[in-house]
Structure formats: structure tokens, C-alpha cells
Amino acid sequence: MLNDQQLLRYSRSIMLPEVDIAGQDAWCNARVLILGLGGLGGPAAAYLAAAGVGELILVDDDRVELSNLQRQVIHSHEACGEAKVASAAVTLSAINPDVRVTQLAERLEEDALRAWVEQVDLVLDCSDNFKTRFALNRACFASGTPLVSGAAIRFDGQISVYDPRQPDSPCYQCLYGRGGDDEAMTCSESGVFPPLVGVIGSMQAMEALKLLAGVGETLTGRLLLLDGKRMQWRSLKLRPDPECPICKGNTQDAG
Numbered sequence: 288m289l290n291d292q293q294l295l296r297y298s299r300s301i302m303l304p305e306v307d308i309a310g311q312d313a314w315c316n317a318r319v320l321i322l323g324l325g326g327l328g329g330p331a332a333a334y335l336a337a338a339g340v341g342e343l344i345l346v347d348d349d350r351v352e353l354s355n356l357q358r359q360v361i362h363s364h365e366a367c368g369e370a371k372v373a374s375a376a377v378t379l380s381a382i383n384p385d386v387r388v389t390q391l392a393e394r395l396e397e398d399a400l401r402a403w404v405e406q407v408d409l410v411l412d413c414s415d416n417f418k419t420r421f422a423l424n425r426a427c428f429a430s431g432t433p434l435v436s437g438a439a440i441r442f443d444g445q446i447s448v449y450d451p452r453q454p455d456s457p458c459y460q461c462l463y464g465r466g467g468d469d470e471a472m473t474c475s476e477s478g479v480f481p482p483l484v485g486v487i488g489s490m491q492a493m494e495a496l497k498l499l500a501g502v503g504e505t506l507t508g509r510l511l512l513l514d515g516k517r518m519q520w521r522s523l524k525l526r527p528d529p530e531c532p533i534c535k536g537n538t539q540d541a542g
């Protein structure tokens with residue numbers, strides 16, 4: 288399957304017994320949707336491209352602005368004014384020309400979002416608002432697609448995995464219920480410490496690659512919280528909410 292160039296390019300992954308040829312093959316054949324190409328989605332996409340994930344579907348309707356550049360390192364100064372998906376695609380193709388990049392410079396609503404989510408192996412939530420997060424969670428649990436969810440604001444970050452294929456996995460809605468109106472603070476209102484988004488986005492790539500290759504244990508059922516000022520991590524155990532309207536306490540064949 289892999290040619291000589293690919294065997295060389297991916298040799299440091301393949302020499303890990305947990306990954307091996309089979310894991311690399313899984314990455315090369317995978318389709319991953321990344322929603323949000325900002326501070327989280329940029330580094331996540333860069334690592335997935337470098338690792339050789341076959342196709343990345345980039346979704347973001349924003350354009351690159353000057354105020355993005357202190358943290359969104361996938362975009363160059365010259366890209367100001369361009370669509371974020373187009374700017375990211377240029378960087379990703381420069382990292383690894385073998386990766387197919389699909390650009391969706393639009394805001395996907397319910398049906399369209401679900402149609403795309405159904406076509407991929409895994410989704411990364413790198414968005415910055417609750418409305419999108421809930422919609423993406425619904426689409427993932429309706430289609431049985433694992434979701435790697437990250438968030439970052441000021442000095443605080445968090446990451447978890449919601450995997451509808453696992454009977455004991457909660458979903459994003461179990462955690463945040465209906466409490467999250469669209470009043471959530473965003474980086475534009477609250478500020479964000481530049482490398483924080485790189486830490487969380489890189490961890491999203493790590494969990495995604497583990498899920499795709501079946502490596503180790505994922506964050507399913509655990510929420511990691513980073514206090515960047517004290518550089519302390521907390522791990523919270525998460526259980527499905529039996530009253531949750533989206534995963535219904537999850538029964539493995541949810542949806």
C-alpha cells in the first residue's frame with residue numbers, strides 16, 4: 288500500500304509497535320472533519336497532515352484577521368483577508384502534499400453538517416461557540432462518529448472525547464446540558480494566552496490519531512482541564528446522563 292517515499296516519511300510512526308504499518312495505513316485511509324481553523328484547529332490539522340491522514344475536511348466560514356495571528360499559527364501574515372480554510376489548505380499542502388484537503392468556507396447547519404459528519408471517520412470540534420458545539424455533538428451521535436472536543440480561553444483549556452461507539456461514553460450535551468446559550472465567552476471578548484490553543488489543539492490531534500489507529504486509551508469518559516497559570520491538569524470522570532436527549536445515557540447503538 289505505502290510506497291518507498293511514504294515508508295520513509297512515516298518511518299518514525301511505523302517503528303512504534305503500537306502504530307506499525309497497520310496504524311499508518313489506517314491514518315492514510317482516514318477522513319477527518321475539522322470544524323474551526325483557528326488556534327485549536329490549526330495545530331490539530333498540521334499534525335494530522337504531517338502524520339499522513341488521508342483526507343482533511345476543513346470547515347470554517349471566517350476570514351483571517353490581524354487579531355488572529357498572535358495564536359493562529361497555521362495562518363501567515365500574508366493570508367490576512369483570505370478564507371481561513373484556504374489559508375490553512377496552503378500550509379497543510381506545504382507540510383504534506385499527499386494529504387487531500389477539502390475546503391468548506393461555510394457555516395454548516397443541521398442537515399448539511401450531519402451529511403458531512405456521516406462521511407468521515409472522526410470529527411474534531413475546534414469551534415468557539417456553544418451553538419456549533421451542540422450541533423456537532425448531535426450530528427456525531429446521530430451518525431455514530433467519534434468527536435474530539437477542545438476549548439481554550441484566557442489561561443484555561445479543556446479536552447475530552449465523546450465516542451458514540453462506546454457504550455459508556457457520555458456526550459457533550461450530558462456535560463453542558465441546555466445551560467450553554469450562545470452567551471459563551473469567546474477569545475475576542477476575553478483574550479487568550481497564545482500557546483494555550485497550541486497545547487489543546489495538539490492534544491486533539493493526539494487523541495484523533497490514537498482513535499484512528501486503536502492506540503492506547505483515549506479520553507472517552509474523562510474531561511481534562513488545564514489551568515495554564517499554575518500549569519496544573521485536573522481529570523474529571525464523566526458518565527452519560529440517562530436523561531440526556533441526545534445520547535439517552537448512551538446505549539452503544541444510539542441513533
Ligand SMILES: [Zn+2]
Nearest residue numbers: 458461531534
Ligand atoms: Zn448525552
